[in-house]
Amino acid sequence: MLAPSVRHLVFARDDGQPLDFIPGQFIQVHFQYPDGTPTKRSYSLATIHDHALGPGEAVEIAVSYVPGGAATALFQAMDEGQQIMASGPYGRFCLMPNDANRRYLLVATGTGVTPYRSMLPKLAELMRTRDIEVVVLFGCRSPAEQLYAGDFLAFAESHPGFRYITCFSREMPAAPRPDDRSGHVQDVLPELAPDPDGDIAYLCGNPNMVDAVFEALKAAGLAVPRIRREKYVSGK
Known part of the structure; x- marks a missing residue:
């Protein structure tokens, strides 16, 4: 727990491959409501990769617990070794290569x-x-x-x-x-x-x-x- 209502979670791809991404991007976690309706939630990647050494295998996210939230129920019940379905990475909230700022x-x-x-x-x-x-x-x-x-x-x-x-x-x-x-x-x-x-x-x-x-x-x-x-x- 990073905070009383925020949990840090670390995953690895089940095929053993690294998740290569641009810092600032996010993944979408896919799951179902209790009635079987599919839904998804987006989570920014917190993983620190040194791309000079190549991307690592960890996929790290921080999850806020929302009272009554379907994703909260999913992640609160999650134990080591359990799996989720996710897609991505997505997003353009990244550092731009041609920035000329100070x-x-x-x-x-x-x-x-x-x-x-x-x-x-x-x-x-x-x-x-x-x-x-x-x-x-x-x-x-x-x-x-x-x-x-x-x-x-x-x-x-x-x-x-x-x-x-x-x-x-x-x-x-x-x-x-x-x-x-x-x-x-x-x-x-x-x-x-x-x-x-x-x-x-x-x-x-x-x-x-x-x-x-x-x-x-x-x-x-x-x-x-x-x-x-x-x-x-x-x-x-």
């Missing part, structure tokens, strides 16, 4: 931070080859809901151009870090002084947050093509 602003709430975890090796390469800066601005309610914080903090320690800011909307940590903030991600955005010429922003997670930050970035002068969005909507 900084990435990666904004997320909840499990919206999972694609940024998968992007870490590529971000390390870009920071080394293009000397860019990266800011992850993550919003959650309390310290118990910091998803993958250990991975981002360790990455920040070894990469001086990387900054990890956490915004707590309800409860601050007992011993806050210098980059811990009280409030929502959109409240902290002005502190980062979004630059219309130098920044490209990625927004992932709660639709209300995505819309609010999108409007704030447009007001700061960022062109719409420099703001890339993926909204997460919980389904029953």
